Amino acid sequence: MAKDKPQTGSMQPERRESDARLAYDAAAGDESAMKKLVDRVMDRVRDTAVYLMGSGPDAEDCSQESLIQVLRSIGGFRGDCALEYWADRITVRTTMHQVRKTRRRERLSANIWEAPPEPVGFDHMADLKRIRVRLAGLLQKISKERRLAVVLHHVHGYDVTEISEMTDALPNTVRDRLNKGRKLLKKHIADDPVLEDWIGRRDHDWA
Amino acid sequence: MIGREGECRKAARIDDRLAASLSIEAGELEFYKQHLVVCDRCRLEKRAFDALGGDARVGVATTLDDLSRRRLIDQVVQEARPPGIVHADKRSRPVAVSRKWLTVGFAVGAAAAVYLFFFFVPFVSPHDETFTNTQNAAAIRNVDGLVTLLSGVVLSGDKKAALGMNISSGASLETRNGSAAVHLIDGITFVIGSYSLVKIGHIQNETLEVELNKGSMIVSVTPGRRHPRFSVATAAGQVTVKGTIFQVSIEKSGTEVKVLRGELELLESGNRQSLSHGNTAMLGSKAQKKLSDEEKAELADRMRMFELLEPNQNTMLDLSSDPEGADVFIDSVGFCKTPCSALVRSGDREVELLLEGESKVHELVDMAVGSRVSRIFKLVSDKGSDAAGDSENAAAGKPYPAAHGLRPDQSAKALLFGAQAARTARDFEKAASLYKKLIETYPSSNEATISLVSLGEIKLEKLNDPNTALELFNRYLRGRGKGALAPEALFGKSLAERALGRIEKEQETLELILKRFPSAVQTAEASKRLAEIEGDFEHN
Numbered sequence: 001m002a003k004d005k006p007q008t009g010s011m012q013p014e015r016r017e018s019d020a021r022l023a024y025d026a027a028a029g030d031e032s033a034m035k036k037l038v039d040r041v042m043d044r045v046r047d048t049a050v051y052l053m054g055s056g057p058d059a060e061d062c063s064q065e066s067l068i069q070v071l072r073s074i075g076g077f078r079g080d081c082a083l084e085y086w087a088d089r090i091t092v093r094t095t096m097h098q099v100r101k102t103r104r105r106e107r108l109s110a111n112i113w114e115a116p117p118e119p120v121g122f123d124h125m126a127d128l129k130r131i132r133v134r135l136a137g138l139l140q141k142i143s144k145e146r147r148l149a150v151v152l153h154h155v156h157g158y159d160v161t162e163i164s165e166m167t168d169a170l171p172n173t174v175r176d177r178l179n180k181g182r183k184l185l186k187k188h189i190a191d192d193p194v195l196e197d198w199i200g201r202r203d204h205d206w207a
Numbered sequence: 208m209i210g211r212e213g214e215c216r217k218a219a220r221i222d223d224r225l226a227a228s229l230s231i232e233a234g235e236l237e238f239y240k241q242h243l244v245v246c247d248r249c250r251l252e253k254r255a256f257d258a259l260g261g262d263a264r265v266g267v268a269t270t271l272d273d274l275s276r277r278r279l280i281d282q283v284v285q286e287a288r289p290p291g292i293v294h295a296d297k298r299s300r301p302v303a304v305s306r307k308w309l310t311v312g313f314a315v316g317a318a319a320a321v322y323l324f325f326f327f328v329p330f331v332s333p334h335d336e337t338f339t340n341t342q343n344a345a346a347i348r349n350v351d352g353l354v355t356l357l358s359g360v361v362l363s364g365d366k367k368a369a370l371g372m373n374i375s376s377g378a379s380l381e382t383r384n385g386s387a388a389v390h391l392i393d394g395i396t397f398v399i400g401s402y403s404l405v406k407i408g409h410i411q412n413e414t415l416e417v418e419l420n421k422g423s424m425i426v427s428v429t430p431g432r433r434h435p436r437f438s439v440a441t442a443a444g445q446v447t448v449k450g451t452i453f454q455v456s457i458e459k460s461g462t463e464v465k466v467l468r469g470e471l472e473l474l475e476s477g478n479r480q481s482l483s484h485g486n487t488a489m490l491g492s493k494a495q496k497k498l499s500d501e502e503k504a505e506l507a508d509r510m511r512m513f514e515l516l517e518p519n520q521n522t523m524l525d526l527s528s529d530p531e532g533a534d535v536f537i538d539s540v541g542f543c544k545t546p547c548s549a550l551v552r553s554g555d556r557e558v559e560l561l562l563e564g565e566s567k568v569h570e571l572v573d574m575a576v577g578s579r580v581s582r583i584f585k586l587v588s589d590k591g592s593d594a595a596g597d598s599e600n601a602a603a604g605k606p607y608p609a610a611h612g613l614r615p616d617q618s619a620k621a622l623l624f625g626a627q628a629a630r631t632a633r634d635f636e637k638a639a640s641l642y643k644k645l646i647e648t649y650p651s652s653n654e655a656t657i658s659l660v661s662l663g664e665i666k667l668e669k670l671n672d673p674n675t676a677l678e679l680f681n682r683y684l685r686g687r688g689k690g691a692l693a694p695e696a697l698f699g700k701s702l703a704e705r706a707l708g709r710i711e712k713e714q715e716t717l718e719l720i721l722k723r724f725p726s727a728v729q730t731a732e733a734s735k736r737l738a739e740i741e742g743d744f745e746h747n
Contacts, residue, residue: 031519034284042280046268064283071287131258132267154259159228175227182226186252199254
């Protein structure tokens with residue numbers, strides 16, 4: 001489970017105040033606040049886009065579009081949740097819109113994703129990145145709704161209720177998507193000898 | 208697979224309930240844990256899902272270096288600005304224009320355009336594309352920029368250029384014995400070398416053309432689909448780019464193009480060819496060759512210079528020396544020659560001045576946002592050496608101090624940074640040479656100690672030299688037997704011994720890893736390898 005889950009409900013007053021101030025300044029057009037805000041959420045937005053769209057230019061374009069939308073909608077941020085949660089909601093909306101648009105192309109290239117670099121050993125972080133890139137490729141083999149549920153739960157650590165709020169789906173639907181998505185992903189993982197080799201090479205807890 | 212199908216299904220059900228945050232009984236959890244120990248497949252699946260979450264420092268998206276990251280942020284901020292905000296001047300606050308006035312302005316503008324179109328069309332020559340093609344006329348836009356670095360004499364038209372001055376379409380910049388950098392608002396930055404003449408054109412058909420009439424320029428174009436294409440036109444031909452870092456120099460022998468990043472399209476007399484990163488070509492010639500290490504280092508240095516220039520913080524640094532003409536390095540990056548002024552990124556900046564035959568001058572300068580810092584350094588130079596250096600640079604049209612690559616006084620930190628950058632770029636030969644230089648130059652530094660392990664890994668894995676690798680790992684372990692990198696060093700040592708066929712030694716080293724560092728990342732692999740060795744012995 002992800003350790004960096006943003007707070008969706010009650011937050012510390014100082015944190016809430018600093019988030020609200022940052023959002024207010026960014027909404028007012030303060031360039032340094034806008035930059036700070038983008039810098040803060042950029043990594044998770046880019047990662048979400050890659051998990052949902054696979055690595056490649058579409059994901060990069062989509063993450064940029066999501067970041068732009070985050071800035072443009074920041075005036076509506078009420079400060080009742082973490083900025084990251086707010087950014088995730090917008091990213092999900094923007095990315096899923098893009099995924100629907102590119103569905104046709106997706107069918108044609110379902111089995112194609114960018115090959116991760118060759119393993120070079122020694123570097124734990126590099127190994128983990130390779131595994132994640134591979135998993136992002138496998139995620140492209142399952143349907144977009146299930147993929148979204150798996151990514152929001154396993155990458156960002158949201159629970160079923162939160163995913164339900166973010167995706168405007170009923171909790172039972174989300175639970176079903178998560179279960180089926182996990183089952184399919186497990187099957188793809190078990191059928192992937194490269195992943196088996198990489199994970200097997202490092203017999204320790206990744207988390 | 209060790210576990211039975213039924214057990215796997217039961218474990219999967221428990222796992223699903225855990226994932227859906229549903230309650231499970233203590234006995235079920237115990238069963239699940241035990242099942243993971245014996246079932247390879249379920250353990251693999253669990254680890255794969257664990258790998259999706261966890262360490263937030265490791266992203267799945269392509270890793271961005273600092274420069275690319277800042278550029279992406281700039282680009283996003285620029286594009287996210289709501290319509291109706293007009294920048295009258297780069298340093299003034301944005302001026303909001305109401306939608307009502309925009310609508311009125313648009314209506315008046317459209318009416319004027321229709322009137323002018325019908326008035327002018329009958330008088331325009333059919334060969335004048337700008338006016339006969341209304342689509343093209345509408346596509347012409349001005350580009351605005353800011354001078355972010357000035358060194359020596361730089362003219363804008365017939366006036367002396369000033370730091371921070373606005374540069375827009377139609378303006379020209381000419382350098383004498385110095386250099387200049389321009390930050391265009393559209394995310395394009397360039398540095399022009401000594402004795403160069405550049406004229407900034409307009410954006411037409413989503414292409415911004417800059418004329419280079421003489422000398423040289425290094426360009427950095429922010430990758431991004433919404434930027435105009437950038438084009439450098441010279442008498443010999445045209446270079447078009449969408450996102451890259453490259454240099455164009457007009458030499459006596461022709462116009463030379465070098466690409467550090469991205470890809471260019473070269474256009475000469477109707478012939479097009481592509482030039483990819485790491486290559487160089489002369490315009491008009493189809494032959495391409497690889498950039499030398501020194502050329503790559505020069506361009507990489509420029510890249511770091513682009514990173515240090517920042518037009519938006521209004522942080523000015525003025526440097527002069529007596530005599531003039533000293534090479535200026537900021538944070539070990541060759542910047543310019545004195546006198547020199549630059550808009551630099553805020554923070555502590557390490558400023559060094561070097562003049563041939565003279566000991567260096569060094570100062571740590573605190574650059575606060577919005578501050579202006581001026582320094583005058585007194586230097587005593589050897590007779591003639593400086594003048595000779597200047598004329599040599601001028602003849603070569605270099606946009607910055609003489610090619611430095613590795614300077615003898617380069618700090619341990621800078622060497623380590625360079626080595627790590629080379630390693631990231633998979634240039635292992637260069638990384639090895641930098642690590643070696645660091646170890647030799649600063650043998651007692653922390654950087655050198657770390658480098659022993661890094662160099663050992665490269666020698667072993669990339670350069671097929673297990674003997675040297677073994678020596679390096681041993682050297683680290685002699686000094687830092689319990690240091691942070693000791694598990695890596697021991698594991699590297701075991702791999703080197705394996706490569707040299709010293710299996711008994713390897714076995715001893717692996718046992719040492721298990722004994723000393725039972726929770727290290729390398730432990731699992733060490734155990735696996737030990738089991739293999741023991742199995743082999745039994746088999747034999």
